[in-house]
Amino acid sequence: DLALHHFYRAMSWLGEEIEEKAEGALAPRCVKDVIEEKLFDRRRDLFTDLSLVFMDTTSLSFYGAGGDTLGRRGHSKDHRPELAQMILAVVIDAEGRPICTEMVPGNTADVKVLMPIVTRLRTRFGITRSCVVADRGMISAGTIAALEELGMEYILGARERTSNVIRDVVLADTAPMVPLVLERQAGDTQLWVKEVRVGKGADAQRYVVTLNEAEARKDKADRQAIIDGLQTQLKKGDKALVGNSAYRRYLKASGKTFEIDMGKLADEARYDGISVLRTNARITPLQAVIRYRDLLQVEALFRVAKASFDTRPIFHQSDAAIRGHVFVSFLALTLAKELTRLCQEKGLQPEWQPLLNDLDRLQEATIEKDGKVITTRTHVSGQVGN
Known part of the structure; x- marks a missing residue:
């Protein structure tokens, strides 16, 4: 019979190291990495769209010191600076399907996370020509130079207030903006957009400036x-x-x-309603804005993982158990995405928290009588019953 300690051991096994940490890597290669690669290969075919990958980070706090390397004090996105933490990075594809996770010590700055992940995407998954979409926390001159040296396209949020180029050149540009409308479920969003190039020729830096009047x-x-x-x-x-x-x-x-x-x-x-993107992708300003807004998919994944799938709190005291704990949430997200796709094909749009609540209410009982064994469960209801 399975007991709780069996599940804990299996979870630790998912996070166990199988290779020494490579030079320049964020973390050692683990069992979970192999599973991520197998899952990716299973759905990959000649028509798999790898033209776009989205990347974002969050922090996860520990109740305790955490593991040997993952428990560190740093800038807490959980607003719990008194707790040790780790930084979790998630990469998803253009269809919103999780590709992989990376876990690093909690004192790692976002700007140092992007390039090692891009390198691992190239070596692990063969993603060599994708456009990387990431937020302003990951942008730096060194990061941009490294991406361009690899021939990678990027759409990166820019720091409007701290960049001298943006503050003194980009926002001072007097060219008119073009009105655009983005269709959204909650209603259309009116934007004003323009492209600003700094420099000339092949070395020109390309910025996309947007003004959201409501914001x-x-x-x-x-x-x-x-x-x-x-x-x-x-x-x-x-x-x-x-x-x-x-x-x-x-x-x-x-x-x-x-x-x-x-x-x-x-x-x-000057910054009311203004946002600026830095990109080298061969796309229109509107396409750049839409793709960057799609980065919200990753933020939504973090919210789901932390809430619906109970990633927090984390009590483990070894790196392997911590990696396994978070990877289980990754597997749940992957399953949820696939179930969503199957439901949409049938015209269904389930909400995950009510669905989980309905599943949690199900009860199963085994009855033995006169040499016969019968297993029965309670009647399904709610979204599960549909």
Whole structure:
């Protein structure tokens, strides 16, 4: 009979190392890597679309010190800075199917994660000509240079406020923007888009600037709410304001006191509703915007993994068990994606949390009588009953 310790041992086996860590690799090769590659090969054919891969990271906290290498303190996206953590990276294909996961110590900066993953995609899966889509946390001059040296296309979110090129050149460009409409389930999104090239010839840097008027109005309203609160607090005294990061960004010293920095307010208004992409892909600005917005698929995967599939909390104390624990969630995501595809082919659109709740209510019982054994279960209901 299977007992709980059997499942724990199997989970640890999934995360066990089978090769020494290669030079420049994020992590050693493990059993889970072999399974990821087998799953990928199983669905791969001559028509498999590998033209686009999406990549994002999140942090997962431990209750305890974590493993030998994975438990480290770092910037917590879980908003739990007091806990040790690891960084989890997930790669999905253009159809939203998970390709692989990478797990690294919690003090690893996002900007150092992208290139080792790209290298592993090339060696593990033969993905050599894909366009990599990743958020602004992974962009750096070194990363872009490395991607271009490999001949890889990319669409990367850019840091509007900290990049001198974007702040002083791209956003200062006076060319008109073109109105575009993105169709979405919650209603159309009105955008204004333009392309800005910095430099000339083959070495020109290509940026795509978008203005979302609805987001611009929200940014302005949010900032005004902070200023209204700040003005009220300044009348009561300014010492406590310095510890509030939302307030501090709009303050400047005036002698021994603080006052609202009007220049900072004007500078912040430049970024209302603005987002900037850096790309070398041979696509239109609209295509670049749509592909970058598809990166939300990965963020949705993280939410599902953390909530519906109970990735957190993590109590394990070995790297192998931690890797196995997270990989089980990866397998659940892969199964969920395939079940979604099959349901859609039948005209069904299940919601996963209610579906899991319905499955959890099912009960099974085995009855032995007069030498006969009968196994029965409760009646299915809800989405499972459909």
